[in-house]
Amino acid sequence: MRRAPLVAGLVIAAGLVLAALVSLVWTPYDPFLVNGADRLLRPSLAHWLGTDRMGIDLVSRLMVGARTTLMVGVLAVLGAAVVGVPLGIAAGMRRGVLSDVILRASDILFALPALLLAILLVAAKGASVATATTAIGIATIPVFVRMAHGATLSVMALDYIDAARVAGISAPAIALRHVVPNIGPILGVQASASFSTAILAEAGLSYLGLAASAATPTWGRMMRDAQDDLFLTPWPALVPGLAIALAVLGFNLLGDGLRDYLDPRLKELR
Amino acid sequence: MFEVDHVTRTFGRRKSETAVQALDDVTLDIKSGDRLGIVGESGSGKTTLVRLLAGLDSPTAGEVRFQGARLDRRDPHTLARLRASVQMVFQDPRSSLDPRMKVGQIVTEPLRSRRLRQTGAIPTDPKTRLAEVLDQVGLPAAAAALYPHEFSGGQRQRIAIARALAPNPDILLADEPVSALDVSVRAQVLNLITDLVTTMHLTLVLVSHDLAVIRHLCDQVVVLQHGRIVEQGSADAVYSHPQAAYTKSLLAAVPRLPD
Missing domain, CATH: 3.40.50.300 (P-loop containing nucleotide triphosphate hydrolases)
Known part of the structure; x- marks a missing residue:
């Protein structure tokens, strides 16, 4: 039973990826075709989740939106990890001025609200999915700096690091050979948790009109477009909202499940 | 010395x-x-x-x-000479052996150090040396392919001793x-x-x-x-x-x- 969160998280994440991939070749209806006759239909056998105010099938729109959601999440988290993890490892291995500069800079970035960052970037570059991804990625960097720093500190206290130094191994080689493999699981868990935060952030930015234009279907954008019809029919807003909630839940479960699964102290219980 | x-x-x-x-x-x-x-x-x-x-x-x-x-x-030069001839066995082999490395990699790590190789004072063939030191500490050659957690405390300390011996220290x-x-x-x-x-x-x-x-x-x-x-x-x-x-x-x- 202890693996239940991991399995549930994997199923939801896999479902999301599958929906995004399938949408590249097939969707039940054209996700961009405006059809005035089928406006705001309730869920039925023909349209499983109903249609929006333009008469577009919500299942099709949701599948295409999953692509943007995943892409934003992957790029933002990957970018943040690529920048943040080496900085965190460097700060954990070399105490002193370098470490202080990295950690203080990271704290300042952490204190800056992500939304403010997004508004600044949009003001400079215009609203787009790329701008939103950049803003989310930058806001996620300090999370990885902190996580990598703490994990590196605990690894550096172990004797096998001293053993490697006695063996004449240089600091960069120690980082690659000993630190990275041993902090990897912790970072994997963090990546999964950050992924769900990124999805939520992207939905929020889209809803505020700071991310995707109307031409790019994203779940947050779908909610924004549906809010005017909320009292006519709740479906067009409810469907993307639930999709966002499910995706966030899925990646949180995945992160928690991974943490439990990889924790060697819990191994005997498995 | x-x-x-x-x-x-x-x-x-x-x-x-x-x-x-x-x-x-x-x-x-x-x-x-x-x-x-x-x-x-x-x-x-x-x-x-x-x-x-x-x-x-x-x-x-x-x-x-x-x-x-x-x-x-x-002074990396003196440090490299030191490391080529001074090796150390630590207190707790549960902490001194990287859990994600196989015994063969652990034991030959000093031999793969560029700094130590440059001193010219250490054995140059890791494979042969690995077999030698495992034999000297009383571990079977097959141990090289296993991970540290597959050994008992005493055996793990033998692995740590084998690593210390690998560069042929004084x-x-x-x-x-x-x-x-x-x-x-x-x-x-x-x-x-x-x-x-x-x-x-x-x-x-x-x-x-x-x-x-x-x-x-x-x-x-x-x-x-x-x-x-x-x-x-x-x-x-x-x-x-x-x-x-x-x-x-x-x-x-x-x-x-x-x-």
Whole structure:
């Protein structure tokens, strides 16, 4: 039973990826075709989740939106990890001025609200999915700096690091050979948790009109477009909202499940 | 081989209240072929001393010389020579072996160091050397393909000893090499170290809080208390005629079986 969160998280994440991939070749209806006759239909056998105010099938729109959601999440988290993890490892291995500069800079970035960052970037570059991804990625960097720093500190206290130094191994080689493999699981868990935060952030930015234009279907954008019809029919807003909630839940479960699964102290219980 | 010259090591900000003086004006000569035991209770500075010898730490004041050259972080050449001939066995093999590496990789790690290879003083063929040292510590060749957690504590310490032997060192530093092990395997590991030191003509520096362990392996003894050397001399002399009151109390604390 202890693996239940991991399995549930994997199923939801896999479902999301599958929906995004399938949408590249097939969707039940054209996700961009405006059809005035089928406006705001309730869920039925023909349209499983109903249609929006333009008469577009919500299942099709949701599948295409999953692509943007995943892409934003992957790029933002990957970018943040690529920048943040080496900085965190460097700060954990070399105490002193370098470490202080990295950690203080990271704290300042952490204190800056992500939304403010997004508004600044949009003001400079215009609203787009790329701008939103950049803003989310930058806001996620300090999370990885902190996580990598703490994990590196605990690894550096172990004797096998001293053993490697006695063996004449240089600091960069120690980082690659000993630190990275041993902090990897912790970072994997963090990546999964950050992924769900990124999805939520992207939905929020889209809803505020700071991310995707109307031409790019994203779940947050779908909610924004549906809010005017909320009292006519709740479906067009409810469907993307639930999709966002499910995706966030899925990646949180995945992160928690991974943490439990990889924790060697819990191994005997498995 | 080693000259420890008026070495002081202070941890924490100097002159602040939290500063800890781990070593206080320690002077010590270690000659080739010595089997030196460093004894003292926990907090006496014995681990700090051996870490200075291993080049893992630097003194706050004074200097440590290896073969006449001053050890200095900024002098990679001397440090590489030190590492090629001075190897160390740590206290707890559960912590000193990387859990994500196979035994073969762990043992040959010193041989893959570019710095050590440049000294030209270490064996050049990792594969052959791996088989040799595994045999010397009494592990089967098949051990190379396994991970550390697949071995018992005593076997893991054998793996750590094999790694220390791999670059063919002249000096072996051992920091409490058996205190993390089951009592039942301590004697085996101590006998292994004794055999290796004898057959390979190693200089041994052994840190222990256990006088019986020191007596078993060492011919010279240094007694540390609060970071100072309170007594030093040949093991026989220190054990039969201890001079310092602290040494006497340490010896009196050793449990004896009735004759």
